[in-house]
Amino acid sequence: MHELKDSADVARALADHVAAALAARVARDGMASLAVSGGRTPTRFFEELSTRDLPWDKIAVTLVDERWVRETSERSNARLVRQHLIRNKAAAAKFVPLANDAPSPEAGLFAVNEALEDLPWPLACAVLGMGDDGHTASFFPGGDHLEEAIDPDGTLGLIAMNAPNAGEPRITLTLPVLLAADSLALHIEGEAKRPVLAQAMEDGPATDMPIRAVLRAKRPLDIFWCP
Ligand SMILES: O=C(O)[C@H](O)[C@@H](O)[C@H](O)[C@H](O)COP(=O)(O)O
Numbered sequence: 001m002h003e004l005k006d007s008a009d010v011a012r013a014l015a016d017h018v019a020a021a022l023a024a025r026v027a028r029d030g031m032a033s034l035a036v037s038g039g040r041t042p043t044r045f046f047e048e049l050s051t052r053d054l055p056w057d058k059i060a061v062t063l064v065d066e067r068w069v070r071e072t073s074e075r076s077n078a079r080l081v082r083q084h085l086i087r088n089k090a091a092a093a094k095f096v097p098l099a100n101d102a103p104s105p106e107a108g109l110f111a112v113n114e115a116l117e118d119l120p121w122p123l124a125c126a127v128l129g130m131g132d133d134g135h136t137a138s139f140f141p142g143g144d145h146l147e148e149a150i151d152p153d154g155t156l157g158l159i160a161m162n163a164p165n166a167g168e169p170r171i172t173l174t175l176p177v178l179l180a181a182d183s184l185a186l187h188i189e190g191e192a193k194r195p196v197l198a199q200a201m202e203d204g205p206a207t208d209m210p211i212r213a214v215l216r217a218k219r220p221l222d223i224f225w226c227p
Pocket residue numbers: 037038039040041042064065066067077128129130131135136137138
C-alpha cells in the first residue's frame with residue numbers, strides 16, 4: 001500500500017512504478033505492453049507518465065476495459081487515453097483500443113481480439129481502478145458474464161459485460177490476463193474509496209465486490225492511494 005499526500009504525488013509515484021515495469025520488460029524482450037483503466041481518476045497519472053523517458057516506440061498501450069461508445073463520446077476511455085497519455089514522449093507508443101464500430105461488444109469482440117493478438121503478452125503492467133460499488137475493470141456486481149470474467153482459471157482473455165450499474169455495455173480484459181501481468185497496480189483516490197477497499201478486504205462473495213477477485217489472488221498488488 002503506497003499512501004501518498006495528494007493526487008500529484010500519486011501520479012508521480014505510479015508513473016515511476018509503471019515506467020520501471022515497462023523499462024524492465026523492454027530490456028528483457030525488446031518490447032512491452034501496458035493496460036490502463038479509464039474513469040475519472042487516471043488523468044493526472046496519464047499526463048505524468050506521458051512525459052517519462054521510455055522507449056515508447058517499443059511499447060503498446062491498451063485498456064483494461066472500455067465502455068461500448070464511439071470515441072467521440074465523453075464516456076470513451078480510448079478518448080481519455082489518446083488525450084492524456086498518447087502525447088508528449090508517449091506519442092510514439094502504439095495504442096490499441098478495445099472498441100470498434102460494431103453495434104455491441106458481443107459483435108465487436110472478435111475484431112478486438114484480433115487487434116490484441118499482436119501485443120507482447122503477458123502485459124508488463126496493468127493499472128486498475130475501483131468503483132464505489134467494489135467493481136474493477138468491468139467486473140461489475142450483477143454483470144451477465146461476471147463469473148467467467150473473474151474465474152482465475154478461465155480461458156477467455158476478453159469478454160463482453162452488461163450490468164445494471166455499468167452505464168453502457170462494456171468489454172473487459174479478464175482476471176487471468178490481468179493477473180498474468182509482470183506488475184499489477186490499483187489506483188484509488190479520495191476518502192470515499194477507503195472504506196470500500198476495507199470492506200472488500202473482508203470475507204464475502206467476490207461477486208458482491210468483484211475487486212475481491214484481485215485482492216484474493218496469490219500475487220503481489222501495489223495499491224496507490226491518496227485522500
Ligand atoms: O471504464 C471504467 O469505468 C473503468 O475502467 C473502471 O473500472 C474505473 O476504473 C472505476 O470505475 C473507477 O472509476 P473512477 O476513477 O471514475 O472512480
